[in-house]
Amino acid sequence: MSSVNLDQNLNTAATVHAAEHHDEGEHRLFGFIVFLISESVIFLSFFVGYIVYKTSATDWLPAGVEGLEVREPLINTIVLVSSSFVIYFAERFLHKENLWGFRAFWLLTMAMGSFFLYGQAVEWAGLPFSFTDGLFGGTFYLLTGFHGLHVLTGVLMQGVMLGRSFIPGNYDDGEVGVAATSLFWHFVDVIWIILFILIYVWQ
């Protein structure tokens, strides 16, 4: 009698467990969104710092620095912003279970992200001021560097997701990893748009 009941209990426990496991993906996505909101406050703080410094500093630009070149960063911006659309299409393909379509567009996103990083590195290398050159130098490298770190993280996450797509049965439990990576990518994009306006447009 009791063993039968125990079996029943185990069975209910098993279904409950399975249901909970299915929820786990959604928990993760929810938790990730919470994390992103929190992360955005760091950027917000840096932005506020930048605005305060820019509006209050007596000597904002370091000696001999006129301002920033906008053309190349603008190309960079267009590439990064478009990659947000590309990653969206990648997700659509995955949704339709077209794995190769997903991988192609996913890889294209990674390429565009890498191009952005390359462009950023080229810009950094050509600048006449350094991290320690006054408030402008400090905030410029802090903001672009911290953002660049996020782009790099995004590309690495995309690499992992790409690799995982070759594991059979990877998407049986949902596509949380891909969804989160994509969300992160959009986040990095939005941050860049604000950053671009603050640093390059508002000079």
Added chain:
Amino acid sequence: MNIRVLLRLAALAGIMAPISLWIGQLSYSWMPEPASAEALLVDDLFSFLTTLGTFIFLGVVGTLLYSVLFQRAARYDEGDGPPIEGNLTLEIVWTAIPIVLVIWIAGYSYKIYDEMGILGPMEHMHMGEAIAAPLTTQASTEPEPIEVHARQWVWEFYYPEAGVTSTELHLPNNTRAKLALTSEDVLHGFFVPAFRVKQDIIPGRKIDFEFTPIREGVYRLRDSQYSGTYFAAMQANVVVESPEAYQQWLHDVAARSPQPGLNPSYDEYQVKVENRENRPGWKTVTPAPAPLVNFPGSPELPVPRL
């Protein structure tokens, strides 16, 4: 709520009110004897806050004590109390009471703040507004402010009208004291407890500061914003004297030749360096040596007056 409850509450308030008022009067004696016009206003505000606070504290703690003393469960009573989950009227009332109190306190504080007006010049000093101009290019119509220089860890005062320097602050009584605060290294704080005034000094900025001393005597100026190793030793005497005595003092001192001012932190540091083996401790920023001043002042501590 019936009449008896109301009467009982009124009776309790009648007991609590005199006690609160008494504590409120007592609170004047908890601070040094007020020596500035601002201090009188601050003390009134504090007394008011203490009275109100005492009343609230007595009310809440009294209620709690009554419960704890007279509403205990009997030894073997396993039962529960009445399942009262709330009372909307009561809840609205006790949300409204703090709101009203807070508006009252904030309004009164604002009034006092307005009357003090010591910090008027602060209005012009927005964040990051660095004063690049030399300190002396002030409007010529106003008397030039006394310059207060803070550095690790000594106060130095410069009286532009007589070209005099000192390590003891002299102020004329019943006259608006105008100071220009500057720091050469880190944050410091200008704080004279007897005047109830305080202002952080931010390096790279000149901060105008005003108040009115109203009682002759010797008081203590203390650094109120932590400034490193010898922070606690960064104190100076403030001498408030009659305007005539003040002018006389300026005149006398102007004739004196410069000599090292008071600087207890540097003296203490010298002792420490000499006895390095005996006094364990970590490396510190070296204190600034004593500035050369016309008038070092007295190293005696003033007798505190409460």
Added chain:
Amino acid sequence: MTDLSLETAPKREQPVPGEPENWRRFFSFSTDHKVIGIQYMVVAFVFFLIGGFLAMVMRGELITPEADLIDRTVYNALFTMHGTIMLFMWTFPVLNGLANYLVPLQIGARDMAFPRLNAVAFWLVPVFGVILMASFLVPGGPAQAGWWSYPPVSLQNPTGNLINGQFLWILAVALSGISSIMGGVNIVTTIIRMRAPGMTFFKMPVFCWAVAAAQTIQLFGLPALTAGAVMLLFDLTVGTSFFDPAKGGDPVLFQHFFWFYSHPAVYVIILPVFGIFSEVFPVYARKPLFGYHFVAVSSFVITGLSAIVWVHHMFASGTPGWMRMLFMATSMAISVPTGVKIFAWVATIWGGKIRLTTPMLFALGGLVNFLFAGITGIMLAAVPFDIHVNNTYFVVGHFHYVIYGAAVMGIYAAIYHWFPKMTGRMYYEGLGKLHFVLTFAGVALNFVPMHFAGLMGMPRRVASYDPEFAYWNVLASLGGFLLGVSTLPFLLNMISSWIQGEKAPANPWRAIGLEWLVASPPPHENFAEIPTVVSAPYGYGKNEPLIASQASTELASELS
């Protein structure tokens, strides 16, 4: 669906249900929220003792006016480390531990949403604790700029070493921030997504409400501190000029970054303690929590207000008048939701059948202390008065009344209240009451005199002072030593009860709550079957079931 064996296989590293109590799990990378909760609390308490020891050395120095017991640099390092340890290594972790232990049990979940993240967040605590303590060993000693680390003092580096006390301090605080963010994400996700069926937000115990409100603050506040700390670190190490006025930087901006987080951080500490009060009073007064909805929602009102009050720490630091008035108003507004809570607790106790057990005593003592601290808090919000007492011992007395008088006493209440649940043993009531008397008296003797010293004009953070303050300082020092002594009966009680205390039943207090429906200590994964909640919490005197009757539990009682 995948089959059962695959589902459960990876989870078997932890003790299985029914496995005999194994002390080793407390030293392992366990992902069980109950183990992690206790790990948090024990590690935090060790640091509480360390921080308390530092405080007693400081009180030893301050018992005489001269700087004679220890060198000034040592004193400055001590108060810096004392503040840092007590906040980042004691109150945050111990409350995280309580939240970890209680939240899943109270909302009817088997574990936290992210058990592994939970374990990582915990294990960071000893890591940054060791980093912080290691700063005593570097040349130049630990950070000596206070726990605020205001530049430019924090940027002064007399030894010239790259790895100095301040550097390690920033590193430790940054790691603490990462750990807290992990914890915050985990706890918020757990509370929002893992509640048992039927447990709507307004059927949730107030402790969970308060923890959710507190962790929300961590999530929006900590990043600001992190941003400030990163900039400070660059100033210190590579020589950028963010906060260095000598290079055109703005030291006041750091204060904004710092207090934007560090004032709300006080609510991160006090909100869960409000939650504890709300749990403890109904149990020992045998009455439902008065005005449950008001109490629950007011936590989030406090969270909202906490984001717009930080400048009241900077009334004296170059703040324009309009800002002073604005932040005076917002700071005072905080007293409305807290006042509502205090009145609600008093009304809960009023007319109840009160039982003065140790947790009840600590909660009552904490409430009285909090009331006192709240009143001095409103005084501090009044700008003209704050100008006088800002950065004096009045402030030190005030916030120690909040942190020790209210928060630590509330934490003690929680530890005693849930001790039977956590350990399966009863504590000794006599020792508990002795502990309460010593703590309450110690708090009063230590921290009330500080208010008077501050009113007279004694600045905080001083290693020496004018003889006029000696009287109050002697009293405060004696109180400090008394508080040191007060931890002895607590330690004795906890250790001996855990080893050989009387076995605790599932619900020794006849309390209402999901955590009291499971065995003491609760089995692995807490609930054999997730309960369905049918009534609001705190249904004392109402004789209604908390959860829908379950086939299995009925059967179990039948069998037994």
